[in-house]
Amino acid sequence: SGGVGALAQWVLVELQGEVEPRQSGDLAGSLLGDLHYTCEGVPVLIVGHHILYGKVVQLEKPFAVLVKQGGAPQPGPAGPHGHYTVTALIKTKLLFKTRPKPIITHVPKKV
Amino acid sequence: AAMRSRAEVDATLQTAKLNPAELLPAVHCLSFGPQAGGGECCLLQLEPGLCAELEAGHSLVIRGEKDEHAVLCSKDKTYDMKIADTSNMLLFVPGCKTPEELNADPASCNIIHSQIAGFSNNYWELRRCRPKLKKLRKLLMEDPYDGPDSQKEQTSSFSKYTTEDLLNLIQASEEEILHQLQVIDACKIEGYWRILDFDYEMKLLNHVTQLIDSESWPLSKVPLCACLEELGSLEPREMIEHILVSYGRKYVDAGEIFFEMHEDKTCRAIAQMLLQNAVKFNLSEFEEVWQQSVPEGMTTRLDQLQGLALVDKSSRPETISLLKVEDLPEDNQERFNSLFGIREKWTEVDITPYIQDLCAEKQTVGALLTKYARSSMLNGVKVYNSRRPIS
Numbered sequence: 001s002g003g004v005g006a007l008a009q010w011v012l013v014e015l016q017g018e019v020e021p022r023q024s025g026d027l028a029g030s031l032l033g034d035l036h037y038t039c040e041g042v043p044v045l046i047v048g049h050h051i052l053y054g055k056v057v058q059l060e061k062p063f064a065v066l067v068k069q070g071g072a073p074q075p076g077p078a079g080p081h082g083h084y085t086v087t088a089l090i091k092t093k094l095l096f097k098t099r100p101k102p103i104i105t106h107v108p109k110k111v
Numbered sequence: 112a113a114m115r116s117r118a119e120v121d122a123t124l125q126t127a128k129l130n131p132a133e134l135l136p137a138v139h140c141l142s143f144g145p146q147a148g149g150g151e152c153c154l155l156q157l158e159p160g161l162c163a164e165l166e167a168g169h170s171l172v173i174r175g176e177k178d179e180h181a182v183l184c185s186k187d188k189t190y191d192m193k194i195a196d197t198s199n200m201l202l203f204v205p206g207c208k209t210p211e212e213l214n215a216d217p218a219s220c221n222i223i224h225s226q227i228a229g230f231s232n233n234y235w236e237l238r239r240c241r242p243k244l245k246k247l248r249k250l251l252m253e254d255p256y257d258g259p260d261s262q263k264e265q266t267s268s269f270s271k272y273t274t275e276d277l278l279n280l281i282q283a284s285e286e287e288i289l290h291q292l293q294v295i296d297a298c299k300i301e302g303y304w305r306i307l308d309f310d311y312e313m314k315l316l317n318h319v320t321q322l323i324d325s326e327s328w329p330l331s332k333v334p335l336c337a338c339l340e341e342l343g344s345l346e347p348r349e350m351i352e353h354i355l356v357s358y359g360r361k362y363v364d365a366g367e368i369f370f371e372m373h374e375d376k377t378c379r380a381i382a383q384m385l386l387q388n389a390v391k392f393n394l395s396e397f398e399e400v401w402q403q404s405v406p407e408g409m410t411t412r413l414d415q416l417q418g419l420a421l422v423d424k425s426s427r428p429e430t431i432s433l434l435k436v437e438d439l440p441e442d443n444q445e446r447f448n449s450l451f452g453i454r455e456k457w458t459e460v461d462i463t464p465y466i467q468d469l470c471a472e473k474q475t476v477g478a479l480l481t482k483y484a485r486s487s488m489l490n491g492v493k494v495y496n497s498r499r500p501i502s
Contacts, residue, residue: 034138035139
């Protein structure tokens, strides 16, 4: 259900490929990267050794973020069963589709 | 994990050879929140109108039992749900600002620590669909009401359904369900939705039509009060009023309630009553008996029987038999299979009443025929038959 009171507005960040933590173990709590915007409004994401350039897209079809109530098995192919609450709406996404530019760290000269 | 500092952010910018002067001052440091990997969040792509409904505070409900494909229901519409995979990773970030929002608020914080609430590589897509209402009739037919004196009614332990029960069991929006209850002439008895047993319904209708006849009331002006007074000793008053509401149009004249009887609906019900007694009837004999059976002043016409009876013009003599559209399968392909099993070739005129209800929003009968049938010419008339060989 939507519920009373304004729904939070979140943003979707769309990246190519998969996200893996640098260290083995849970993703929870670990850093992804820094998100900047150029003065022209182009999003720039620095993830690990990569720079990603993206664009701000207003979604033609917004998303609702559903949170399952009372923890349960993953939704199966027949459909999500159980109670869900709409936690937030997403009307904007930051789409990073360009090939990541690797950051070449400066190698110190041997003396 | 420790939160990043401005110094660390700037060092990263330097390593990346990005010029801070070309960037907005604010930076979002993105990290994965504590629940991020849990998979409890999922994305639902919204069709037009649904976003506004949610923002207005209305609810969306997902309905479906374990063996049914889930549907999403708004207040008045139903949607099929389907998973769409994307090859990309979608991260959902609360509190992440767009460049416009940052520019609009110059005092915005220099470092915004944003926690990614969850991520996914798929989302739920919606497609508007016909509400799945066949089950509604099926549930109510488990225990049709056949009067307060019926033995069954006293001892019955069958499931009875309240509005709440139906909302939980039927894959349709509340409005669609309530509308369908009206269409099938269901009534609420002691808080439960009931459908009348057909014979009981005809008994009630007969009481009313006989009274109209004996009182010589015009069919367009049947007084409610007099009906309740005269018939109240025979049947419950709620039932008398229900049959008038089902078969008439209620209106008020000089402070009194009257009903204008539905000629088509009355004739149709009487036809059903006659047809259910045998498999097939001689058409002309049926038409004669039928006209004699309806209230005086009403005229029977074959087009009143669309979706109820099928006329066979190819047999000699011509015949008519009962075929109710509501007894046919709800699924498109199954419906067509069923119809082609009953009759190999159909004209568009004959088949239309039996497929009309399958049409999606803005879909025509012609489009359905193109999709599910093959056309050919028979004696100069266009007919439709199955696309697949009949076993």
